[in-house]
Amino acid sequence: MVVENYDRIVEKISKKAGVEKDEIERRIEAKRAKLSGLISREGAAQVVAAELGISFDNETLKIEELLPGMRKVNTVGKIMGTSPVRTFKTKKGDDGKVANLFIADDTSNIKVVLWDTNHISLLETGKIGEGIVVEIVNGAMRENELHLGSFSELKITNAVIGEVNNEKVFRMKKISELKNLDNAKVRAFVVQSFEPRFFYVCPTCRKKAIQENGNFTCAEHGKVAGEKRALMNVILDDGTETIRAVSFHDNLKDLGITELENPSELMVQKENLLGKEMIFHGAMRNNKMFNTPEFIIGGIELIDADSLINELESN
Ligand SMILES: [Zn+2]
Structure with a gap:
């Protein structure tokens, strides 16, 4: 969705300014490089448009x-x-x-x-x-x-x-701009990763199942076969601030975490994750236990290699 939006903006600027799309994109990437990537591509596009005297x-x-x-x-x-x-x-x-x-x-x-x-x-x-x-x-x-x-x-x-x-719209934000209950996207590096934790859910409603004497009960569905799930905390950093984020089961594979049951492999995967830059979609919540804000990851976009290479070249 980001990409579509961005392409449409580039297209508009190109048409209005009578400048080739490639040239517009080059200027946008140069602008982002100058600002150390702290501005989204859409934001940089707007700055470039203003510099070209274009208004919408x-x-x-x-x-x-x-x-x-x-x-x-x-x-x-x-x-x-x-x-x-x-x-x-x-x-x-x-x-x-x-x-x-x-x-x-x-x-x-x-x-x-x-x-x-x-x-x-x-x-x-x-x-x-x-x-x-x-x-x-x-x-x-x-x-x-x-x-x-x-x-x-x-x-x-x-x-x-x-x-x-x-x-739900996840708009690009900086970590320092995140407020409680925001749905947002942040582009950030993983700077720390913690041991995964496990819990069990009801296979029908996916809510947490309570474990008692080796049996699992769901508040709604009674005795159930508990399904093992994992969550992992990571610290994200985008240059403005850091935040603790939680990734649940379904997103772990996007983080490259698949060997949950294999401690040595898991350690390697956790190491590999450090320093990776990705776009995280999610929601800000207050962690009731610690009374601290945390970012619940709802989806992960891998940053495509081409745009990364363009950025590195324009530096
Ligand atoms: Zn249930």
């Missing part, structure tokens, strides 16, 4: 193309959900209102924050709501949310949105 103003973008920092954003999406309207006191002491929409198109989905009472009244009067397709004009990206103020427009459109991408 007044162009309707797909949700996936919306990037942090973008101003005057236009997009179209189907409302998938709404939040209750909240009231608050403004600095001047007035009553302010805020509400959220969750919109999706075929590429992605995003939270839209409404600050303007006219927009909010559309929601309050039921003129807009779930299933309605809306057009947004002149929004502004704040981090990974699209904010609409009094200069923005929110209107119902008869544009047709068929299948929507309602999957």
Whole structure:
């Protein structure tokens, strides 16, 4: 998904600037190299676009193309959900209102924050709501949310949105930016790995099975044959901060950890993992036992060798 998004941005910049795609990509990689890789390719693409004097103003973008920092954003999406309207006191002491929409198109989905009472009244009067397709004009990206103020427009459109991408979006973040409950992607190195730990789950519902006298019980399914699962903690570092991350069974093989029952092989695999750079998708949670934040790994993208080589060459 990152790749598709990136390719589309490169394509757009190339067309608008009248510069070959290869040249745009070269500039992007050079920009990233200069910033020691601390900026995502999409972020670097935006910097390059700005340097070429290109703006995406007044162009309707797909949700996936919306990037942090973008101003005057236009997009179209189907409302998938709404939040209750909240009231608050403004600095001047007035009553302010805020509400959220969750919109999706075929590429992605995003939270839209409404600050303007006219927009909010559309929601309050039921003129807009779930299933309605809306057009947004002149929004502004704040981090990974699209904010609409009094200069923005929110209107119902008869544009047709068929299948929507309602999957959880994992946007690229730096470790230092991660907040509790965030779903995000981080590009980081594994700098430490710990011994795997084992536990048993119910084969039906996959919830933890309690072991008692060699038997396993599931709270819901009673006596079950416990299925052995593993988890492993690693420390990730992306140059901004480090974080403890947890990888469960299904992702361990992407980390190169397959020899769970073979201590000497396992040691070699754990060693090999150190210094590896990957893109980790996951969610931030507070570890209840230690009261520390941790990153629950939900998926791993291996960084493709070609882009790595390009980066090394442009250094
Ligand atoms: Zn069960």
